[in-house]
Amino acid sequence: MIQLIASDMDGTLLGKKMEVHAENIDAIHYAKEKGVKFVIATGRNYAEAITPLKEAGIECPIISANGAQAFDEAGNELFTIEIDKEIAKQIMNALNHDRVYYEICTQNSVYTNSMAQRVENMAIHVAHQIPHLTFKMAVAMASAQLDELPVTPIASYDELINNPEHKILKFIAFSHDEAEVLGPIRQVIETLDDVVVTSSYPNNIEINHHNAQKGIAVKQLADQLNIPLEQVMTIGDNFNDLSMLAIAGVSFAMGNAEQDVKETAKYITDLNTEGGVGKAIKRAIDENL
DSSP states (O other), X not given: OOOEEEEOIIIIIBOTTSOBOHHHHHHHHHHHHTTOEEEEEOSSOHHHHHHHHHXXXXXXXXXXXXGTEEEOTTOOEEEEOOOOHHHHHXXXXXXXXXXXXXXXXXXXXXXXXXXXHHHHHHHHHHHXXXXXXXXXXXXHHHHHHTTTSOOEEOSOTHHHHHOTTOOEEEEEEEOSOIIIIIHHHHXXXXXXXXXXXXXXXXXXXXXXXXXXXXXXXXXXXXXXXXXXXXXXEEEEOSGGGHHHHHHOSEEEEOTTSOHHHHHHSSEEOOOGGGTHHHHHHHHHHHTTO
């Protein structure tokens, strides 16, 4: 019997307009009625994750920034795993050398040194989710989403590195030429100590402390709840979900998931736009997977 369900957000729990599908909401409440605990495991920071959940009336623990932080239902911090500042400087040097746009996530916010680049990257994401949109419409939608996805402009990332009050949780770098640009950068960064590089979309790489992975965080939460991994279910769609799909007794890939993700998961569910998370939850409970 499943006792704990961990779900990704973007491309998984959330639909095209970054909303939680009604079928997913119903299934989460159904799971809770059955005594099954539900947790979010996302690449977003806490502030980005909590907004659509509040709108959907979902209260649950949140694993954020790919496992760099975790919070209970009330928003109390459970743990934080930061990147060493000296390693962070080396990561910045690698990213700056190739002049790719990147953002930095701390315990306080996501920071950008170019709001125009931020909007452009969000527009590309929106256009990918809704192919019939013109890019101009995608930019308009991306600009509107800035109110829902808190981001802090900053003149120089050195302000974060040099301020001891800031904990560096994650870097996320973007490029339209993934193989040519991000591939070599990834190879350089992966040689650094105590870092892991994943991806949540084909046009980005995400850099965390090696221990800040969704799979590690889900296992830690399950251990705290005395729930064996055989009774844990995970749901995801992209490469930063692989670690939690690999450890769970029951794992679902979304119908829109990357092929490697589908091959890792034990089961495949419907698209994120068609309530795939809700269908997976009800199937797992009703069929006692």
